Amino acid sequence: MNDKYKIPYMNACIRAFAKRFQLSVKSAFLYLYHFKGIHFLDEFYETEHLQSIDDAVDDLIVLCRKNGGQLQ
Template identity: 40%
Template structure:
């Protein structure tokens, strides 16, 4: 596995876990929610930029993306 792939996986785990904690979800619920409402696709597509932001900023971006795609986390 390449270093970039490992870094992306680690980053996804942090984002999913922090999203879950912020919105009172289990980690599985957060993963499913982010997948269903295109949050994970957003993270993958914009990893190069998003990983330079704070986790709090990324969580806010994920919330917006998911809301634009039918989600209601908060």
């Protein structure tokens, strides 16, 4: 993690995801971890952080659904 903003960005995405689905932050993290959303944010940070947080959450929803997630 070379970028000092990476962890705060990932935290903001997790919190926005939690808010969108009315989950606790812990539940959102566990869901994203299980369905590869955390890995996605880490791997594609360079691209994702240039978009809005809402766009990142939309991307997480699509990715997690592809990996078996069921949140609508």
